[in-house]
Amino acid sequence: MNVIETNGLGKSYGATKALHDCSLAIPEGHVAALVGPNGAGKSTLLNLAVGLATPTSGELSVLGGYRAGSQAALDGIAFVAQDTPLYKNLSAADMLHLTRNLNRQFDESYAEARLAELGIPQKRKAGKLSGGQQAQLALTLALARHPRLLVLDEPVAMLDPIARHDFMATVLTAAADDGVSVLLSSHVLAELERVADYLIMMSFGRIQLAGEVDDLLAAHRVLTGPTSEASSYDEHPVVHSRRGDAQAHLLVRVSADDQIPVGWEAHPVGLEELALAYLREPGAAALPGPVRSWDAGPSEVTR
Amino acid sequence: MTTLNTMSRPTPVQQGADLQPLPWRRMAWVTWRQHRTALIGAVAFIGALALCLVIVGLQLHHAYSAATACHPTGSAACNTVVANFNGIGNFLSSGAFFLVVPPLIGAFVGAPVLAREFEAGTFRYAWTQGFGRWRWTLAKLVGLGAVVAVASGALSLLASWYYQPYFASGNQSLSLTTFNQLNPGLFEQRGVAFAAWTLAAFAIGALAGVLIRRVVPAIVTTLALCGALAFATGGWLRMHYLTPLVTQGLNAPGSARIVSQWGSRGGRVVFTGPPSYPIYQQYCPAQAGLGKGDGSGAGNPLQCLAQHGFTFWTSYQPASRFWAFQWIEGGWLFALSVLLIAATVLSVRRRAT
Amino acid sequence: MKIGQGGNESAGAKASLRAGKGPTSPIEFRLDPASGVPTYLQLVHQVEHALRLGYLKPGDQLPKVRDVVASLAINPNTVSKAYRELETKGLIVGRPGQGTFILATLSQVALPELTGLRRSLRGWLAKADTAGLDESGIAALVASELRDFYERRSGSSARASSGETEGVA
Numbered sequence: 001m002n003v004i005e006t007n008g009l010g011k012s013y014g015a016t017k018a019l020h021d022c023s024l025a026i027p028e029g030h031v032a033a034l035v036g037p038n039g040a041g042k043s044t045l046l047n048l049a050v051g052l053a054t055p056t057s058g059e060l061s062v063l064g065g066y067r068a069g070s071q072a073a074l075d076g077i078a079f080v081a082q083d084t085p086l087y088k089n090l091s092a093a094d095m096l097h098l099t100r101n102l103n104r105q106f107d108e109s110y111a112e113a114r115l116a117e118l119g120i121p122q123k124r125k126a127g128k129l130s131g132g133q134q135a136q137l138a139l140t141l142a143l144a145r146h147p148r149l150l151v152l153d154e155p156v157a158m159l160d161p162i163a164r165h166d167f168m169a170t171v172l173t174a175a176a177d178d179g180v181s182v183l184l185s186s187h188v189l190a191e192l193e194r195v196a197d198y199l200i201m202m203s204f205g206r207i208q209l210a211g212e213v214d215d216l217l218a219a220h221r222v223l224t225g226p227t228s229e230a231s232s233y234d235e236h237p238v239v240h241s242r243r244g245d246a247q248a249h250l251l252v253r254v255s256a257d258d259q260i261p262v263g264w265e266a267h268p269v270g271l272e273e274l275a276l277a278y279l280r281e282p283g284a285a286a287l288p289g290p291v292r293s294w295d296a297g298p299s300e301v302t303r
Numbered sequence: 304m305t306t307l308n309t310m311s312r313p314t315p316v317q318q319g320a321d322l323q324p325l326p327w328r329r330m331a332w333v334t335w336r337q338h339r340t341a342l343i344g345a346v347a348f349i350g351a352l353a354l355c356l357v358i359v360g361l362q363l364h365h366a367y368s369a370a371t372a373c374h375p376t377g378s379a380a381c382n383t384v385v386a387n388f389n390g391i392g393n394f395l396s397s398g399a400f401f402l403v404v405p406p407l408i409g410a411f412v413g414a415p416v417l418a419r420e421f422e423a424g425t426f427r428y429a430w431t432q433g434f435g436r437w438r439w440t441l442a443k444l445v446g447l448g449a450v451v452a453v454a455s456g457a458l459s460l461l462a463s464w465y466y467q468p469y470f471a472s473g474n475q476s477l478s479l480t481t482f483n484q485l486n487p488g489l490f491e492q493r494g495v496a497f498a499a500w501t502l503a504a505f506a507i508g509a510l511a512g513v514l515i516r517r518v519v520p521a522i523v524t525t526l527a528l529c530g531a532l533a534f535a536t537g538g539w540l541r542m543h544y545l546t547p548l549v550t551q552g553l554n555a556p557g558s559a560r561i562v563s564q565w566g567s568r569g570g571r572v573v574f575t576g577p578p579s580y581p582i583y584q585q586y587c588p589a590q591a592g593l594g595k596g597d598g599s600g601a602g603n604p605l606q607c608l609a610q611h612g613f614t615f616w617t618s619y620q621p622a623s624r625f626w627a628f629q630w631i632e633g634g635w636l637f638a639l640s641v642l643l644i645a646a647t648v649l650s651v652r653r654r655a656t
Numbered sequence: 657m658k659i660g661q662g663g664n665e666s667a668g669a670k671a672s673l674r675a676g677k678g679p680t681s682p683i684e685f686r687l688d689p690a691s692g693v694p695t696y697l698q699l700v701h702q703v704e705h706a707l708r709l710g711y712l713k714p715g716d717q718l719p720k721v722r723d724v725v726a727s728l729a730i731n732p733n734t735v736s737k738a739y740r741e742l743e744t745k746g747l748i749v750g751r752p753g754q755g756t757f758i759l760a761t762l763s764q765v766a767l768p769e770l771t772g773l774r775r776s777l778r779g780w781l782a783k784a785d786t787a788g789l790d791e792s793g794i795a796a797l798v799a800s801e802l803r804d805f806y807e808r809r810s811g812s813s814a815r816a817s818s819g820e821t822e823g824v825a
Binding site for chain 2: 010050051052053071072073075077078079080083085086087088090094097098099101102104105139143164
Binding site: 030031078165166168169172173177194195265269 | 665715721725727728730734800
């Protein structure tokens with residue numbers, strides 16, 4: 001089952017096109033990270049997935065075929081938006097009661113136990129909690145609904161390192177215990193490798209690449225060799241290059257059985273390095289079909 | 304060549320129509336908890352006004368019974384009692400004060416319902432819960448609307464009781480102050496109009512909130528729109544709910560509210576309104592006391608004009624039409640409220656961001 | 657293997673809290689995010705290292721997947737992958753409903769064989785030194801060959817076991 005499936009998805013706000021022709025199939029049982037620069041369309045994609053916006057073109061279905069925003073989708077998907085919106089003048093207990101009323105399924109004992117474990121007083125107004133506590137409260141409310149998919153929009157952006165760690169630990173533990181699939185947008189590249197096993201990269205409203213992290217890493221190498229041959233290198237599609245006067249590094253896409261040309265040394269790529277390379281090359285993409293390069297800046301992509 | 308972006312077999316889009324929606328009663332606690340401050344404020348405000356009405360009203364009714372029971376009428380002692388009743392003037396007398404209640408309630412209870420969700424970003428929480436966003440909106444608006452309408456309806460019952468002495472027939476023979484039931488300011492406070500105005504103001508507030516998406520601008524807009532609507536209705540619309548009756552002369556029979564007056568000669572309308580300075584100056588300067596300054600004009604200036612061939616007309620609405628007008632006004636305000644609430648729900652349903 | 661298989665380790669333990677953690681493991685995992693070594697490999701190495709040093713003995717229980725996830729904030733599939741790798745190496749075994757346990761110690765290399773390996777290594781080092789490689793040059797060469805060696809070996813074993821092709825372009 002694909003938790004999110006899109007085909008040629010597009011979204012325009014008036015004259016501005018926020019998403020172009022996005023096609024994705026995120027399988028269940030993964031923690032998927034959505035990465036891209038500001039304005040790439042990550043929030044737009046997430047808003048569409050949870051039903052807060054409707055597509056302008058293309059198709060979108062969630063949880064194995066339901067329309068985003070439909071009753072089944074609302075029941076099965078829990079969303080924690082940026083800045084973890086809570087009703088600031090309601091207490092934590094009130095928020096629990098509220099969420100219980102608004103949902104078919106709500107595990108109140110889990111939620112209360114979790115708040116106790118976190119040391120969040122039930123009677124305190126949500127606005128008076130610290131940033132980390134607010135985020136944990138919002139997450140608790142979401143997880144207590146036992147959703148099939150948890151969607152998080154830059155959840156840890158405003159949190160200090162410990163709060164961030166605890167937040168992600170909660171998310172991942174829920175994935176381990178409950179089998180919740182997770183889709184989160186993130187800027188924190190350093191944590192990607194630890195946390196994500198599915199990666200989606202976006203730039204300028206398009207999908208640059210999407211796939212299981214293991215597959216993506218296996219399909220890329222950094223080739224180190226002489227700068228003189230770097231520009232003319234065409235054995236493999238080059239995503240990004242760094243050149244010194246004599247020595248150059250090329251981040252290329254390879255197949256597992258590919259031979260490395262003589263004179264070049266191959267190194268495996270880490271997820272952070274891969275993500276950075278694609279972020280630096282907004283025109284690069286790794287999607288099925290011919291590699292497209294649109295005019296979004298310097299690109300090293302060759303066919 | 305296998306692909307990086309693995310696509311499984313596309314799944315057909317289902318609607319999940321087999322799931323029953325959650326029961327409406329779940330929204331009762333939600334609405335109460337989120338809007339309890341506004342509701343308590345509104346009810347407290349109405350309660351305070353009710354208290355004023357009761358206190359002053361008892362005083363008024365007491366003075367009225369004293370004045371009507373006083374014998375012999377016309378004596379100095381009874382005149383004092385009558386003057387005592389007539390002299391009761393307070394912020395309620397003009398009736399204008401109560402007119403602030405509907406716009407205030409509309410602005411402070413209605414506008415924040417949706418505007419605050421957008422401003423604080425909490426709609427991203429509320430509208431991704433299982434209840435669904437248009438049903439959430441409908442439940443809140445119907446619930447809150449009903450409460451404010453009922454509370455203001457109760458207040459207007461009290462207002463009717465308060466003003467009773469001023470509408471009694473026979474007041475004029477006793478020189479007791481009379482008000483016309485159709486007077487703007489008074490009309491809106493009684494019958495079904497007050498509750499209907501409050502509901503309409505609430506609905507205007509709700510729609511303003513969803514379209515403007517910021518609390519303070521939505522409140523200001525609501526106040527302005529309610530004010531404009533009330534002004535237009537009281538100043539013009541209400542007098543045309545039913546075709547005004549027309550009579551000859553410059554006086555309307557019984558207790559009626561004059562809509563317009565005009566004078567004609569030879570079948571043609573010469574002037575509108577009661578006869579004015581230029582008319583008198585042209586035809587009957589002496590009778591109108593013009594040029595003399597001592598008011599010693601001989602004869603009735605109107606008789607003089609009549610001798611010149613003028614006929615005066617007055618169109619009016621009799622006070623007996625009070626209830627007909629109440630139902631008409633209540634009816635169109637209620638229909639407007641329903642329309643605006645439906646528009647608000649539709650706006651929510653169509654798009655959130 | 658998907659997320660949620662942690663359920664097979666502690667069937668029915670849905671509550672995220674337990675007063676104590678039940679039977680605890682002799683070891684705790686740690687993570688070095690800056691080491692450049694993939695997370696799952698770090699876990700594998702830590703188990704092997706603990707075995708070597710005697711912290712873990714056959715029959716000991718490894719930390720439950722969800723406990724590792726909770727303390728390190730890492731993807732459950734990563735932990736599962738590490739445990740699978742150890743299982744492939746024959747070092748551990750998973751018992752449904754009970755947990756993951758150490759099966760065997762690392763194959764001890766016999767002393768004479770170890771001595772022989774040491775001698776040939778010393779000889780090779782002398783040759784490398786003569787050729788002009790310095791210490792870090794030697795280390796880099798060894799590291800690169802080591803990596804390729806195990807990559808080829810795990811790649812071929814993965815292909816042998818699953819028969820699927822990897823990756824793509």
